[in-house]
Amino acid sequence: MLGGDPQVSGFEDPGAFGFETRAIRAGQPHDPYTGAVVTPISLATTFAQDAVGRPRHGYEYGRTGNPTRHAYQVCVASLEGARHGFAFASGLAACDALLRVLRPGDCLLLGDDAYGGTFRLIDSVFGNAGVEHAAVDLTAPDKLRDAWTPSTRMVWLESPTNPLLTVVDIEAVCAVTHELGGIVVVDNTFATPYLQQPLALGADAVVHSATKYLGGHSDVVGGFVATDDDRLADHLVFTQNAVGAVPSPFDCYLTLRGVKTLGVRMDRHEASAQALVEVLDAHRAVRSVLYPGRPDHPGHDIARRQMSGFGGMVSFRLYGGRAAAECVASSTRVFTLAESLGAVESLIEHPGAMTHASAAGSALEVPDDLVRLSVGLETASDLADDLGTALDAALECAPASPSELNPVS
């Protein structure tokens, strides 16, 4: 549904509209009382009932349902091509809600590269509650067959992954998993529905850290789950209400506002990312550049098939090890050294010591010479100059032996 009453929304055939139109209008009818074109922030925690058990407009209590949250859920579900969408108070709350379908003794298989906080949730919270897990190299989907046990219920994957930008063939993983009797969850945070729609590739559920590209402005923490599976949807309705990790109406408003510009932002993130890949390629401190848009990236062909672009995240490894990586991450002026990603401002970080520290010592540990960039919307030449200067600094503070250095320059 694009926007409720077609008289009010002006949309009678939602299927006929493109991504950007749905981002701006889906779930967002003009306000029937005032004609306001922006969805109001509905702060009420409780809603009038006409008779016992007969809420006047379908809403009862703010944890259970809220009009601003409803608009946001309808909109992002529409962008993911899903029939059901659920907003949560953070990306990890969204992951937690999905993982709660698992029972003690069940096993989960996850890709061997993923956000460290997701790994911590699976390992330390669900692990302590008796849910088993194992990491699998999902770039070879048949490896799922070797790892599969009678207790395996779910495969959890990111593509592109955080932080190594590995691309997983979602269709192939779904085919093997479904044949073995499991379900597939895809964390679509890096790609966003603008570039990749996992449900159309066979996934059973999509999860987002809405804190990132969906919100897009580093001012709201949120999470989202989209699915076409009615049983999973029932579980998520129940969990939203029973556990209560729901976003505030203001957070829903902010995220919905961010989503309206998702398409144009992603185009610009990607254009600048491509330009920075060239800067990295040309610098002799750089050992390797991890970006799915590079023709020599091992997942490039899969990315071309299952994505409509390559996104705004770039990682790279340096000669000079951790000292060089920390030096680059601390030497920029336009890029801010900070955790998180996907917003208007460019961020740089050292995953091994920051976002992925909780994966240290596990199969998901990341190399310590790795730096991750979230390419923002600043002037592209400022970003290129800033990165080049920081890379030069790495040569000063962590000189590698000449034979180790990239011969390109």
Ligand SMILES: Cc1ncc(COP(=O)(O)O)c(C=O)c1O
């Ligand atoms: C890929 C991915 N999934 C999930 C999360 C968790 O989201 P949040 O920080 O909104 O809880 C993050 C956070 O960085 C992430 O990068």
